[in-house]
Amino acid sequence: MPRATGDSTAGATSDDARTYHSFPGAHYILPADELEKESFILNVWPFTCRLSRLNRQHRLIKRAYDDKLIWAPVNPVPGSAVLDCGTGTGAWLLDLADQVPQGVQFCGIDTESRFFPPSRPDVEFITSSVTALPSEWSSKFQLVHQRLLAVALKASEWPHALLEIKRVLVPEGWAQFEEAGAEPFNWGAGPVTARFHDMMSKLNASRGHIWNVTSHIPGFLADAGFVNVRTEVRGVPLGKWAGKAGCENRDNSIDFIRAVRTPVLKVGGFGYVSTGDEFDHFVAELKDEWDNTPGSKQNFAIFSVQKPAS
Ligand SMILES: C[S@@+](CC[C@H](N)C(=O)[O-])C[C@H]1O[C@@H](n2cnc3c(N)ncnc32)[C@H](O)[C@@H]1O
Known part of the structure; x- marks a missing residue:
């Protein structure tokens, strides 16, 4: 397997104290900085540790899905390989690597290398875009996972990404896609939301x-030629x-x-906010609405799909 290549931090752009990544051709909306990587203090007495927003998000999604990481009907066996596309801090991949028998090879790819934890003998991290995976990976992986790339991939890139994922799967291998916002789209019933x-x-x-994107994924998957689609929707309160x-x-x-905040303000706030203070007020109103509206929730969907035998 190729070693980690490229350093995507070299040309990162900074704005409003947040840093955005600049992998050629990638369009990720969120920042790629220390706040994403290390923003949250977890107190589990007697220990205190820092968790990244991405790692905390992993814990929350995992909890909503009964602590089960794989929803596709597949068990990684020694000798097989698992790929995580847009791996971020590798939270899902490392968690899985600690749960399966030795002898499974794990690989995480991302356009942003600054999120990567250190590679280890069974898990490596490689700078790459899911829209152009290494050519030597055809028919290599038993399972490919991809989570929360809605703000990363343009509509026009989804078909390329799905065809690339299908190419690198072994025949009858499984892919698992996880995104927020399953229909009915609902983070709460209120007007601020x-x-x-x-x-x-x-x-x-x-x-x-x-x-x-969850309402478009079934069509994208069918167009890419995947079969046996299974969908698991969960609401996170x-x-x-x-x-x-x-x-x-x-x-x-x-x-x-x-x-x-910065991406919204940069393009004028779409009539909802025009200054940083207005944005912060909007966020405070959202928090208040969720706190006081029983039933407020964020939906997630996991789609499991299979590459046909031929
Ligand atoms: C919201 S984060 C999700 C991270 C991880 N999947 C998780 O669930 O914890 C999206 C990730 O996609 C990465 N990304 C953006 N564009 C990408 C692309 N074209 N190919 C691969 N990764 C990409 C970002 O750098 C970021 O790490």
Whole structure:
């Protein structure tokens, strides 16, 4: 397997104290900086440790899915290989690597190398785009996983990414895609949340992305020639009304929203906000709505699909 290549940090752009990545041809909306990587203090008495927003998000999604990482009907066996596309901090991949028998090879790719943890003998991290995976990887992986690339891939890139993933799967291998925003799209029933979704739809559309990508994924998967689609939808409660878990999910979502502050303001705020203070007020209103609207939740969907035998 090729070693980690390239250093995507070299040309990263900085704005409003956040740093955005600049992998040639990639269009990721969120920052790629220390706040994404190391933003949250976890207190598990008697220990205190720092978790990245991405690692905390992994914990929250995993909890919503009964602590089960693989929903495709496949068990990685010694001698097989697993790929995680857009791996970020490698949270899903490393968690899985610690759960399966020795002898499985794990690989994480991302356009942003600054999120990578150190590689280890069974897990390596490689700088690459999911739209152009290494040519020597054809028919190599038993399982390919990809999570939360809605704000990373343009609508026009999804078909390329899915064909690349299908190419690198062994015949009858499985792919698992995880995204937020399954229909009915709902992070809460209130008017502030509805305004937030409209703003995010407009931001994503202005960049060529699809905010509610879960409603498009089944069509993309069929067009790419995948078969045996299985879908698992879960709702993650948001807000104080749902206790500790609701507060953790709310805080993670708010960190995500803060991460789009600069991209939203840069293009004028879509009529919802025009200054940083207005953006911060909007976020405070969202938090208040979720805290006080029982039933507020964020939906996630996991799609498992198989590459045909031939
Ligand atoms: C929201 S993060 C999700 C990270 C990880 N999948 C997780 O769930 O913790 C999206 C990741 O996709 C990466 N990314 C953006 N464009 C990409 C591309 N074209 N190919 C591969 N990764 C990409 C970003 O650098 C970022 O690490």
